[in-house]
Amino acid sequence: MRIPDGWSTRRPTLADQSAILAVLRASELASTGEPDSTLDTVREALTAPNCDPARDSLLAVDPAGEVVGWTYLDNPTGSDQEFVEVFVHPDRGNRPWRRCSPPSSTGWPSGPPSSGTRC
Numbered sequence: 035m036r037i038p039d040g041w042s043t044r045r046p047t048l049a050d051q052s053a054i055l056a057v058l059r060a061s062e063l064a065s066t067g068e069p070d071s072t073l074d075t076v077r078e079a080l081t082a083p084n085c086d087p088a089r090d091s092l093l094a095v096d097p098a099g100e101v102v103g104w105t106y107l108d109n110p111t112g113s114d115q116e117f118v119e120v121f122v123h124p125d126r127g128n129r130p131w132r133r134c135s136p137p138s139s140t141g142w143p144s145g146p147p148s149s150g151t152r153c
Contacts, residue, residue, distance in 0.1 A: 040097035045088050046104070051076045053101035054093070057123050064124035079119070084112045094122070102126040 037043065046054060054076045059069035080087050085107065094103030103122040109115070 037094065041102075042095050043092050044095060046080065046091050046093050047087065048077065048080060050093065050101060051080070054080075054104050057101055057104050058121050060123045060125070061121040079106055079108070082108065082110055084109045096126065 051073050055071060055073055058071045058076065062069040062071060079085070080091065085091070087106070091104070091106035093101050096102050103120075103126075105118065105120040108117040108119055
């Protein structure tokens, strides 16, 4: 994966909850029109059973040091199946699929972007 020049990634801590919440709420507002997450939502994700933020979560940080993306693995039962949640501030980031052809019925230009997809 390539991130924009000057950006970085790092592992979150509980001290990042407010910054993560800002990204989460902006993402929800853009996708559903109504943000409904709270600090409790973020804390629960970061402290969930079978979740170690130092291993299972990542923040995207812009050149100014602002958190603009968050992803984490969700596996509350410890099963072999893990779910990945990804949130990006809708006004930030490099979203190549928006420069591609119009979305198909799946919502992606021709299915989800694969590694190395160029539009």
